[in-house]
Amino acid sequence: MLRPGKVTLAELRAVWTGAPVASGEEYWAGIDASSAAVGAILDSGRTVYGVNTGFGLLAQTRIPAERLEELQRNLILSHCAGLGDPLDRRIVRLMMVLKVIGLGRGHSGVRRSLVERLLALVEADALPVVPSQGSVGASGDLAPLAHMSAALIGAGQMAIGDEAPVPAADALALLGLEPLVLGPKEGLALINGTQASTAIALDVLFTAERIFGSALIAGALSLDALKGTDVAFDPRIHEARGQPGQIAVAAILNRLLDGSEIRESHEGCDRVQDPYSFRCQPQVMGAALDLMRNAARTLQIEANAVSDNPLLFGEEALSGGNFHAQPVAFAADILALALCEIGSISERRLAVLIDPKMSGLPPFLIEDSGVNSGFMIAQVTAAALVSENKSLAFPASVDTIPTSAGQEDHVSMATHGALKSRRIARNAAGVIGVELMAAAQGVDFHAPLKTSPALGRAVAAIRTAVPFHARDRYLADDMAWVRNAVLDGAFSGAVEADLFAQ
Template identity: 65%
Template sequence: MLILDPEQLDLAQLRRIWLGSACRLDDTSMQRIAASAAAVDRIVAGGETVYGVNTGFGLLANTRIPDARLAELQTNLILSHSAGIGDPLPRHVVRLMIVLKLLGLGRGYSGVRPAATEALQALVDNDAMPVIPSQGSVGASGDLAPLAHLVAALMGHGRIDLASEVMPAAAALQKLGREPLQLGPKEGLALINGTQASTALALDALFSGERVFAAAVTAGAMSVDALKGSAKPFDSRISQLRGQPGQIRVASAIAGLLHGSEILSSHGRCGRVQDPYSFRCQPQVMGAALDLLTNAARTLTIEAGAVTDNPIVFPDTDEAISGGNFHAQPVAFAADTIVMALCEVGSLSERRTSVLVDPKMSGLPPFLTEDSGVNSGLMIPQVTAAALVSENKSLAFPASVDSIPTSAGQEDHVSMAPIAARKAGQIARNAAGVIGVELIAAAEGIDYHAPLTTSAGIAAIHGKVRALTPHFTADRYWADDMAALQAAVLGGSFGGEGWLD
């Protein structure tokens, strides 16, 4: 059980949550939650007009709501905002989103009762994931629609995926032995204001992207040996002179993987001076991508434990102050940097594959098949990689620079963070497919250099590739091999953890 203190959160904990670790808030967080709920009770009893507690929402903020209708106000808020559309969010993203909401509430500035957080915790504990449409949030006044669908499920509306069986939410709650949640003052607003959907999607893309990045580094090193390329560009002295931290780390990793290769040492005096940029400039391009991913990880780790609803309740002074922490611009920028980084990681990988299948560039058989003409070899897998790279380019225009006014102009600038984050996830999946093709091509190239052996590090990678796609001497059905390599990249078989910590 991972015990979470939202004020002491790190990326490793978030990665464990993403991977499905059991978790709950610590006792101090629950005490803070109770204190903030008591403050809301005192504010309501004092008769003060507070946005979202006893007023309408958005443009209706100046409409005072009688005390007798405050519960109705919160219920109507959830039902009216459950207006998402599109395919459901993946179960693991919904789970992460729920835990992020618990973390934000656990700071003790949102004014919800412990009963509300206990209801959220019950979803996590029982693998009961609300069915939440993926589209409908602009990432500004919080991720309103996705979070409303989450809360609506707690109230018995919509659907819940209970251990992979989708059923009406009311039926799922009954199976769990739980009563529908009755919302108190401000609770509905506190639960649906916030950036948790955007942040969960962005973290999902980040952690998938970390694995994609790691696989691209290993594939790139194997491609250098398959090409009989030079290891000199990975000399640490070159990168130290530039000083970029990501470049230094990538150069060191590739040099380490190549160390001890018989293939490498066999062509030390071959006369070739320079390799193509996609081989030679890996530390520079991949290092820059790593620096972007690291910066995004820093932003998202902060956001994961942040208070992002509105108004914010300060229990020590019984104040409820309206602000703009729900605006997801930091998440939008972080997601778009993930997009840019992974787009380039995939682009560089595809170029290396293109070199390996081109006999004029690689010195290897055409399309890495000896009996070419009758056999097309890796001709079309490289085309597929090119198609995925081109698709990623079309997705890479930053959503964070877009805005469209909502709520009759009251919310006149929005972040589009969930759109950026969903694109980042798709780009990660596409890039994984591109790198899967490179792994197949590089493994074939290594095979052609036998009896010379590669390094121990690259041999281990080669073995993992060969477990999923055997060496080929004649054309075969490629789609299954490619899908298996893509899944292995996304599953972390070729590394991942540690690059961003």
């Protein structure tokens, strides 16, 4: 049940994964009251930005009453100026639901019928085609939200379920719906706001949670393959520092390794320390966890926000700047930094495992090396992805460029930053996938000794599609399968619930 202003991350995750969206009744009164306030403003003859004026630099231009419908339609059509690949359907679905949440707060002046139409399209899985490029994250995510909104008035394209996109007017007809005629302020309320950048950033966050959980499993499995020590995960060490993410990660690593026959086989050895990429997992991954939790708090607040302009409080219309997406931009950049480091430390563990001098395992994790190259080039691919992520990790939020004839002279670049973070996330998932394959291979070399039950389930999941690497074979398909399994959350479920707010 969506409750505007009180929507949780768990509810947003459910929207992201395609769960049905139920709307509460308690917010219709606020929507109706703000819509009535717009009518009262027009009846009074007052001039109010966005209701009966032009936009941006044209805010001083008064629009006559008989042209207000044309004003709102033209606003949507003129702002449909995006380029680039279409946004993922999960993101578009989130965008639409986030717009419902913002409008549902009752400060935007739209009619109930507009909100109902957005909900009806989400329920029918009829989603507009939204280009990914064209927003600088100020005055709202104008171009992406305009493409989303165009479908309501029968413009642009829309895809119903898995069907190919068709003209939006045709899609509406298939659903038995007429194109909406927008009322005063409704076009502006639709395209003002941070819902596109926030939806992309939430997509990154939810993907990062799966990557993070998979990375902890990969790290614990690699430690077992190395026959490393878990002394570095002793809770006393982490309590002495006090960083909450570090404490949580150490506890999970201990739990993942509990019951490993491999670990028990070398309890009496004189190995004191492992390389930092193994030993410092709580410190590095814990710091990343703290960043992710901070970003999650920001994005949950923004998901519940009213971010269009002007806002109505009773019959008073106040112009401000809630559409400026700086909080989202910072959150997206923080997620990029965390994901960059998650991939980086994973690749270093992988490099240790394939090095016989460091790991004590066969060179490149394959017998008869020389004739066989094993994981040699898989590690090179992981290194390439890590290097690409480093080049992408420079924060987008420190950039700005003036737009709209200088009226919008400072912008956030939130959408750019969130899209960039999304690419970093997919690269990191590829790195984690290679480490999972390599760690499973390393553990298999210790047979008949078994890893822990928890890690054994991860190995079994890998082996359903990726066989033991006995001799060289075509690896790209295996790597793609494991990367996609990481992105789908196939490995992370065992730890996600303990780490992230539900």
